[in-house]
Amino acid sequence: MAAPVYLNIINGREVASRTGQTFENRNPADKSDLIGLFQNSGAEDVRCAVAAATEAFRSWRNVPAPRRAEVLYRAAQTLVARKEELACDMTREMGKVLEETRGDVQEAIDMALFMAGEGRRLYGQTTPSELPDKFCMTVRMPVGVCALITPWNFPMAIPSWKILPALVCGNTVVIKPATDTPLSCWNFVRLLNEAGLPPGVLNLVTGSGARVGEPLMADPAVRLVSFTGSTEVGRRISQACAPGFKHCNLEMGGKNVILILDDANLDLAVDGCVWGGFGTTGQRCTAASRVVVQEDVYRLFLDRFTDRAEALRVGNGLDPAVQMGPLINEKQLHTVEEYVRIGQAEGARLVCGGRRLAEGAGWFYAPTIFADVDPAMRIAQEEIFGPVVSVIPCQSLEHAIEIGNGVNYGLSASIYTRDINAAFHAMREMYTGIFYVNAPTIGAEVHLPFGGTKETGNGHRESGLAALDQFSEWKSVYVDYSNRLQRAQIDKD
Ligand code: UN1
Numbered sequence: 481m482a483a484p485v486y487l488n489i490i491n492g493r494e495v496a497s498r499t500g501q502t503f504e505n506r507n508p509a510d511k512s513d514l515i516g517l518f519q520n521s522g523a524e525d526v527r528c529a530v531a532a533a534t535e536a537f538r539s540w541r542n543v544p545a546p547r548r549a550e551v552l553y554r555a556a557q558t559l560v561a562r563k564e565e566l567a568c569d570m571t572r573e574m575g576k577v578l579e580e581t582r583g584d585v586q587e588a589i590d591m592a593l594f595m596a597g598e599g600r601r602l603y604g605q606t607t608p609s610e611l612p613d614k615f616c617m618t619v620r621m622p623v624g625v626c627a628l629i630t631p632w633n634f635p636m637a638i639p640s641w642k643i644l645p646a647l648v649c650g651n652t653v654v655i656k657p658a659t660d661t662p663l664s665c666w667n668f669v670r671l672l673n674e675a676g677l678p679p680g681v682l683n684l685v686t687g688s689g690a691r692v693g694e695p696l697m698a699d700p701a702v703r704l705v706s707f708t709g710s711t712e713v714g715r716r717i718s719q720a721c722a723p724g725f726k727h728c729n730l731e732m733g734g735k736n737v738i739l740i741l742d743d744a745n746l747d748l749a750v751d752g753c754v755w756g757g758f759g760t761t762g763q764r765c766t767a768a769s770r771v772v773v774q775e776d777v778y779r780l781f782l783d784r785f786t787d788r789a790e791a792l793r794v795g796n797g798l799d800p801a802v803q804m805g806p807l808i809n810e811k812q813l814h815t816v817e818e819y820v821r822i823g824q825a826e827g828a829r830l831v832c833g834g835r836r837l838a839e840g841a842g843w844f845y846a847p848t849i850f851a852d853v854d855p856a857m858r859i860a861q862e863e864i865f866g867p868v869v870s871v872i873p874c875q876s877l878e879h880a881i882e883i884g885n886g887v888n889y890g891l892s893a894s895i896y897t898r899d900i901n902a903a904f905h906a907m908r909e910m911y912t913g914i915f916y917v918n919a920p921t922i923g924a925e926v927h928l929p930f931g932g933t934k935e936t937g938n939g940h941r942e943s944g945l946a947a948l949d950q951f952s953e954w955k956s957v958y959v960d961y962s963n964r965l966q967r968a969q970i971d972k973d
Contacts (some may be wrong), residue, residue, distance in 0.1 A: 483514045486662065488525055488686060489669050491532035492679025493741040497521040497687070498528075499748060505662055508575040508806045509796040509842040515573050518662045521687035521770045523695040526654070529683040530699045533625040533652040536680030540927050541622045541650040543678075548648055549599020551960045555675040556592035559585060562671075568626035568638065568798065570664045574635050575805035576760050576843070577797035587637035590926040591943070598948065602649070611971065614702040620952035622650035623727055624703035627696045629656050629689075629717070631709045632808055633763045633865075635664035641930070643672070643682065645947035651704070654683045656693055660808050661750035662686045663740075689713065697721060706942075706950065707731070710738045711889075713862075718938060729940045729950050731931055736921040739906060742776040744896035748918060750784045752896065756920030757869040758804055760791060763812070765936075766892040766914065768921040770853075772862055772872045772880045782851055782871055786832050787849040789869075793835055807843040807866055816845050816866035823850045823859040828870065857882045863889065877902050881909045890933030892921035893936040913941065 485502065487494035497519035507513035518524070559566070561584050615779035620844045628642040637953035639655060646653050668685040685692050697705045697720050704727035707717050711732040721728035738756060740749045756768030773781050783870035797805035807813045813836065820834050833848030845867055853860050853870040874880045884893055884906075884915070894916035895906045905918045913932035916925060924930050929941035940950050960966055 483917070484516045486516050486666050486686070488519045488521060488529070488675045489524070489666070489673060489682075489684040490529045491683065492677075493674055498524040499731050500579065503659060503687070505573055505660075506659075507572050507842070508808050509798075509844075510665060513572065515663060518659070518666075518686040521689070522686045522691050522870035525685050525687070526692055526695045526699065527740070529654045529685050530625060530696070530701050532683055533654050534632070534701045536678060537622070537624055537652040540652055540678060540681050543601050543650070545599045548650065549596040550637070551672065551676045552592045552596035552599070552644055552648060555672045556589050556596065558675060559589045560590065560829060561716045563589070566664065566667055566687050569667060570635055570661070571797040571805070573661045574632060575803055575808060577796055578800065580760060584664075587634070587926060588640035589916070591637075591640040591644050594927050595648045595947075596601055597611055598645070599648050602948065604954075607659055609958065610968060613960065613965045614966060615959040615961065616671070617725065617957050619955050619957060620649060620948065621955050623951060623953055624651060625701050626651045626653050626704040626706060626951065627656070627699075627702045628653055629693050629696070629705070629707045629709065630658060630662060630665060631695070632658035632660040633760060633765075635661035636668050638708050639668055640663045641926070641942045641947065643668070646951045647677070647950060649951040651951055652681050654685060654696060656685055656687070656696060659688055661687070676884055694720070700724060703727060704951070714938075727950075728938065729942070730938045731765065731942060732936055733931065734767070734936055735770060735861065735863055735887040735890050736766055736768050736892040736912075737770040737772055737884040738768045738921060739776065739884055739895040740771065740773045740781060741877060741880070741897040741899065741902060742774045742897070743898045744777065745898065745918070746777060746784065749781065749896040750788055752894070752920035753785055753869065754788045754792070755798060756922050758789065758867050759922060761804055761807055761845075761855045762867040762869075763808060764922055766922045766924065768894070769864060769868065770870050772874045772883050774874055774876070774880065778873050782831065785871070786849055789849055790832050792841070794846065794849050795845055796842070800928070804847065804867065807845055810843060812866060813843045813845060816864060816868060819859055819862070819866070820848060823853075823857065823870075826854075826857045826859065828853045828857055828859060833867070837931045848941075861887055877905065881906055885909070885911055888935045891936040892916070892932070894919060894921050906929050913937070950954070
């Protein structure tokens with residue numbers, strides 16, 4: 481059977497790329513499984529999509545926000561009804577196990593409901609004036625056409641973090657999903673259009689960063705670029721946005737850490753490290769790629785963690801018995817292989833994994849643990865984005881915090897301890913955007929801000945109410961009903 485061909489979605493219609501070219505979307509667990517052909521678009525397609533979004537913005541910005549929100553509610557209902565089918569599509573294109581892709585769709589449902597609720601809030605402030613008979617308030621304005629560039633590891637959740645607050649705030653959107661996982665975003669965009677978005681409000685153009693991403697962020701009609709991906713690409717996007725002073729929201733790398741103190745519930749900590757380190761095959765920005773363990777429990781922890789990692793069943797995520805899927809593609813597999821070589825050359829002790837699995841069928845790699853890692857080693861400093869965890873010994877809480885903060889990233893950190901003083905102390909001292917106590921570094925919920933410090937981001941947060949600040953501009957409004965000239969700062973008496 482011929483593979484289905486998926487078109488771009490522009491101005492409410494499905495249209496082929498002007499380039500006439502397509503690219504393949506294949507299953508990373510089974511390379512013979514061709515999921516579909518997607519448009520290998522170019523600058524002309526981007527121009528059409530931006531033109532449609534620009535035109536649609538003229539009326540969408542003035543649709544009352546509660547009406548905009550109704551579309552999100554309807555989309556949430558469809559997502560609930562089609563959750564299983566959408567999760568299966570996602571596992572097939574991305575590889576992570578069905579339980580996790582169901583969670584990914586659920587995250588889009590959660591965000592749709594949360595942002596739909598915001599349609600009836602979008603609160604500003606009312607505040608007294610310093611002058612008599614004068615009224616002050618703030619209102620939110622949409623920014624305009626938003627260019628959204630999303631990664632492959634959360635193929636529906638992350639698009640939902642960007643699309644839904646953008647829409648409820650009254651912006652229009654052109655989204656470019658990752659070329660490894662275009663189907664989940666395509667499903668989501670189509671479903672939102674079918675839920676009643678006016679044509680042109682939400683457009684999707686598939687293709688590479690060079691051919692689609694570059695012209696999209698360079699287009700003068702685009703006022704905001706929101707990107708999740710590598711720090712290296714984020715830096716380039718930031719530079720591209722600077723000359724036009726575009727809003728530029730970046731969510732980038734992480735080198736997240738779990739701190740385990742001597743008094744921790746060790747079974748709980750091991751559970752957390754397995755889920756945080758090997759969930760999504762370690763391909764999360766929030767993955768627990770470093771575990772810092774206090775000396776007294778170091779050996780015991782390492783033994784238990786290694787046993788559990790070795791027992792993980794790796795395979796095709798559609799099989800319910802499988803616990804860990806493949807890496808996303810060959811390039812990622814090579815990156816992981818390269819870091820394992822680097823770790824060994826640096827003198828870290830490989831205690832399990834360190835090898836490719838089931839050669840030929842998919843991009844499978846064994847859960848891998850390095851022990852006795854020095855915090856300065858590259859495997860403990862650089863984001864690997866694979867199932868590789870570095871275990872680092874430490875002497876004290878202060879030492880653990882110092883190691884934890886000793887990287888260029890600041891996304892997520894966690895501590896396992898029964899000592900509430902230690903937990904609060906670490907919470908204050910860890911310079912990360914997300915912090916967990918007695919839970920791993922993953923598991924963010926949509927109604928809290930998501931993002932990080934240092935090279936993880938550029939000062940913004942996604943999700944939560946913080947997302948509204950990304951996708952709107954404040955307008956401060958002063959209404960003087962005194963019928964005379966009143967001068968702020970000057971007329972004091
Ligand atoms: C990511 O780490 O790439 O916090 C996103 C979590 C998910 C989102 C993670 N809700 O685990």
